[in-house]
Amino acid sequence: MCSTAAPGQFAMIWAPGVGEVPMSLSFMDGKDTCGFTVKSIGMTTKELCNKKKNDNIGIRGPYGTGFTSISGNCLLVGGGTGLAPILPLAKILVGKGADVTLLLAGKSKNDIPFLEDTQILLSNSKHKIVVTTDDGSYGVKGVASDYVEVLLKQERYDMIYTCGPETMLKKIFILAEEKIIPVQVSLERYIKCGFGICGSCSIGRYLLCIDGPVFTSKQIREISNDFGISRRNINGGKTPI
């Protein structure tokens, strides 16, 4: 089922005996294969990274609402692990004949996955790839949102797609609002059930696991009290971002 999911949708991945985490799908062939890209940051992701071929894991999904693709001039911005859903999105946009500018951002070169894949995918000269790193170890030194500002001065985009740290997303959203460009933003929250029943992933009036994780500009405006400001922690209380 996940192999035909839309980019931006996620699945709950279970490492038996360790834990279960939501993961964006980073690869789906539309037939029978899907993939996740896992960075070892906690117990469950560490366990998943240690898995070998033929080891079993549990997968349930796909869940949530993914990105809606268009065929115009698109700017895609992925920060760190937020790049996971951006790659399959870029593939679909290229297939639709869209013009794609892809900005890959990370702390340093090691935090930029998918670089080779995207270079192959976007080899046509009508597309563009930019890399920014905080430490300047690769590409342009600086943060993604600064470079987005530069790009928005140069070119008119029909849609901005973005996923990554929420502070980055918020800066990009503000820039897009100034230029009146629609965005689709993929957010992250603490997810338990994944299908809209437990309420742990709520943001304002929305439940991330069914209404998101991809939100439109209109929805983002409705959750302005929380977007980039606070998130629900494991007990459901609000924690500043």
Next chain:
Amino acid sequence: MNNPVMLASGVVGVHPDIFPRVAEAGAGAIVTKSISMEPREGYPNPTVVEVEGGFVNAIGLSNPGIDAFSKELATLEEKPLPIVVSLFGSTPAEFGDLVSKLESVSVDCYELNLSCPHVEKVGLELGQDPEAVAAVVKAAKKFASRPILIKVSPHIADIVEIVSVAKDSGADGVTAINTLRAMVIDIESGRPILSNNVGGLSGSAIKAIAIRSVYDISQKVDIPIIGCGGITRWSDAIEFFLAGASAVQVGSAVAYKGLDILSEIVNGIEKYMNNHKIKKIGDIIGRSYSSQ
């Protein structure tokens, strides 16, 4: 309440920001997730697993604690629908404290969770002991200016006795039933899937047990009953009314149809009543035995 269909505890109702949406979806009232004195993280994932006819969950009563919860509740500009706050604690004094802390907040009713099947020392462990139930209800009642419901489990030897004791101690109503202890094992890894191993089964799989529980209570104890357990369509609600419930709570069904299921059930009840020329729900409450 505008209608007898409530959103059950533990479903979506954790964060007041979402309450207006629950009201828009047509709920007669919302029961919040169970709240305790102190914040509680609950169990690690996996906390929910789908089974035939429902779900087994062991969320573990996660909640931000009464202080954070009431503070957030107070930020609601206007109360979008009647609010029932579900409460849990391990001693009668804790229930008393919880109620007294909520008295200054605009809520309508308290539901004492005496039936959570998967957390030690609270919930079911209290709810199966008639003396403990009496003490808890009395402690809560002492501070409460609003009605008190108790939510009971069918896991006890005599559900009628527990409800009867609760009524004598001052309970104004009963919600029947909570989830039932259950487990799911993954055959590849050989392990139970839930991190807590044991969870509570909800959904249509438990409806017949809930109907029987409501039927038993209704015949023996003169107390308003809110039916809960496996209501996924309007006809289930009618069945609960006939068994003796005067309102119902919907939970797991939200997973299949979203919050829209609430208005779907409300509309279905109305249509049934029109078709059968029933003027008010009160006319069919308990009809399954009173008409025999």
